Amino acid sequence: MFSRSCEYAIKALIYVAQNTKDGKRVSIKEIAKGTDAPEHFVAKILQELSKKKMVMSIKGPNGGFYLEEGGKHVSLERIVKEIDGDGMFTNCVLGLKVCSEKTPCPVHLEYKEVKKNLIRMLENNTISDFNDKLDSGKFFLKNE
Amino acid sequence: MFSRSCEYAIKALIYVAQNTKDGKRVSIKEIAKGTDAPEHFVAKILQELSKKKMVMSIKGPNGGFYLEEGGKHVSLERIVKEIDGDGMFTNCVLGLKVCSEKTPCPVHLEYKEVKKNLIRMLENNTISDFNDKLDSGKFFLKNE
DNA sequence: AAATAAAAAGATATTAAGGTCTTTTTTTTC
DNA sequence: GAAAAAAAAGACCTTAATATCTTTTTATTT
Ligand code: FES
Ligand code: FES
Numbered sequence: 064m065f066s067r068s069c070e071y072a073i074k075a076l077i078y079v080a081q082n083t084k085d086g087k088r089v090s091i092k093e094i095a096k097g098t099d100a101p102e103h104f105v106a107k108i109l110q111e112l113s114k115k116k117m118v119m120s121i122k123g124p125n126g127g128f129y130l131e132e133g134g135k136h137v138s139l140e141r142i143v144k145e146i147d148g149d150g151m152f153t154n155c156v157l158g159l160k161v162c163s164e165k166t167p168c169p170v171h172l173e174y175k176e177v178k179k180n181l182i183r184m185l186e187n188n189t190i191s192d193f194n195d196k197l198d199s200g201k202f203f204l205k206n207e
Numbered sequence: 208m209f210s211r212s213c214e215y216a217i218k219a220l221i222y223v224a225q226n227t228k229d230g231k232r233v234s235i236k237e238i239a240k241g242t243d244a245p246e247h248f249v250a251k252i253l254q255e256l257s258k259k260k261m262v263m264s265i266k267g268p269n270g271g272f273y274l275e276e277g278g279k280h281v282s283l284e285r286i287v288k289e290i291d292g293d294g295m296f297t298n299c300v301l302g303l304k305v306c307s308e309k310t311p312c313p314v315h316l317e318y319k320e321v322k323k324n325l326i327r328m329l330e331n332n333t334i335s336d337f338n339d340k341l342d343s344g345k346f347f348l349k350n351e
Numbered sequence: 352a353a354a355t356a357a358a359a360a361g362a363t364a365t366t367a368a369g370g371t372c373t374t375t376t377t378t379t380t381c
Numbered sequence: 382g383a384a385a386a387a388a389a390a391g392a393c394c395t396t397a398a399t400a401t402c403t404t405t406t407t408a409t410t411t
Contacts, residue, residue, distance in 0.1 A: 064208065064295070067369065070302035077313060090387065099304075103371055110389060123378025124386040139314070151208070158214035160243075160351035169221060169337040169346045170283070170328070177324045184317045193313040202313045207304035211399065234357065247401055254359060267408025268356040352411100359406070366399075376389070381382100 069146040072108050073139060074098040074204045079118060079128050080135055080190045081197055088127030099205035108146070115145055130190070140185035152182060213290040216252050217283060218242040218348045223262060223272050224279055224334045225341050232271030243349035252290070259289055274334070284329035296326060 065073075078097045082089045091109065095102040109128060112118045117137060120128050143151065155162035156174045164171075196202045209217075222241045226233045235253065239246040253272060256262045261281060264272050287295065299306035300318045308315075340346045 064300055067302065070300075074301055074312075088387095092387095101370060104369070106388075107370090107390095113388085120388060121378080122376075122386085122388045124380065126378070126387045128388090156208055157218055157348075158211065159347065159349060163350070166347045166350035167345075168218075168348070169340055170332065171346070173328045173332065177321065177328055180321045180324055184314070184321055188314065188317065196313055201311075202315070203303065203310045204301075204312070205303060206307070206310035232357095236357095245400060248399070250358075251360095251400090257358085264358060265408080266356085266358045266406075268410065270357045270408070272358090354409100354411080356409075357407085360404080362401100362403075364399100364401070366397100368398090369394100369396075371392100371394070373392075374390080377387080379384100379386080381384080 065143060065151075066147050068104075068108055069143055071098065071100045071105050072112060072146050073142055074100065075105055075109060076112070076118060076130070076134075076137070076142065076190050077193045077197070078204055080130050081194050083129040084194075086129075088121060088125070088129045090127045094128065097204060112145070117142070117145065135191040135194075136189045138186055139188050140182065143185060152178075208295075209287060210291050212248075212252050213287055215242065215244045215249050216256060216290050217286055218244065219249055219253060220256070220262060220274070220278075220281070220286065220334050221337045221341070222348055224274050225338050227273040228338075230273075232265060232269070232273045234271045238272065241348060256289070261286070261289065279335040279338075280333045282330055283332045284326065287329060296322075 075094050075098055078094050079089055082093070082097070091102060091106045094109070095105045098105070109118060109120070113120045113128075117134060118128050119131055119134070120126070153162065155168050156170060157168040159166070159168045162168075162171065193202070219238050219242055222238050223233055226237070226241070235246060235250045238244075238253070239249045242249070253262060253264070257264045257272075261278060262272050263275055263278070264270070297306060299312050300314060301312040303310070303312045306312075306315065337346070341348075
């Protein structure tokens with residue numbers, strides 16, 4: 064569904080939001096541990112997100128990552144599009160050159176509904192939405 | 208969503224069903240052209256499907272691929288599972304080790320609904336369903 | 352039997368994703 | 382100012398997906 068990079072990005076951002084509420088910062092190492100992801104890989108992804116101002120970073124001792132107020136209201140849709148591009152939103156599910164009503168693939172009509180659901184899910188969920196959920200202890204960023 | 212292989216497989220099977228109604232067979236070359244897929248790649252995928260008896264093949268002049276009566280009633284779900292495995296049906300969408308109600312990821316609940324839709328779409332559509340649709344000329348296996 | 356047409360099999364190549372390691376830069380603390 | 386801690390940058394490695402090419406086997410047609 065999503066690329067690994069994208070999965071890590073989503074979990075990392077949720078983790079950062081969750082653990083920097085009081086003006087603290089979290090290091091790559093912490094994020095990697097907290098989301099069960101390879102440290103150096105997550106570093107690269109955060110670098111990318113940082114360039115796009117989706118997460119803030121400060122170097123040096125006591126540095127790390129944190130979110131600006133606005134960053135907390137970023138939707139999953141935004142993250143997915145930044146990392147994986149908009150293929151999932153526009154491509155034909157059977158790989159036709161274009162997805163259109165004019166020359167639709169056999170599953171176009173039915174897939175359209177599925178896609179609508181998926182997109183709604185991505186649009187309606189922001190980083191901060193998850194924080195509330197995580198606080199309740201009923202959701203996890205890693206398991207097993 | 209699906210791998211290339213899987214996309215090609217689905218389109219190839221639909222194409223075969225569509226073009227062998229009268230006891231004819233179609234060659235790899237035809238299938239590749241008809242579905243806008245690389246010939247040798249599609250050959251390998253059909254080989255695999257052939258081993259699994261999801262499509263029949265006959266060698267030699269006048270040979271080619273065709274479907275047994277039963278093959279026409281194969282669902283997309285079956286094809287996807289044979290080619291891509293059941294990851295899409297069982298894996299956590301954020302990549303947690305397991306997808307479970309016990310230790311769900313933050314989007315588990317919402318994604319569950321999306322997944323249900325997707326699976327229903329895959330289960331409810333068989334190769335022969337598409338033939339009827341294609342006959343009407345309103346759907347395509349390639350475009351642009 | 353020879354020629355031919357087709358799939359099967361298998362070897363190889365290419366590309367992209369995923370992952371790791373090393374060096375550099377920045378900042379803080381002492 | 383030196384040492385340390387952190388991210389940034391970049392080089393590199395590994396694996397899997399995608400794709401192509403070549404050879405072999407099988408069946409048909411003449
Ligand atoms: S044409 Fe295939 S999903 Fe729209
Ligand atoms: S735990 Fe993530 S989808 Fe179920």
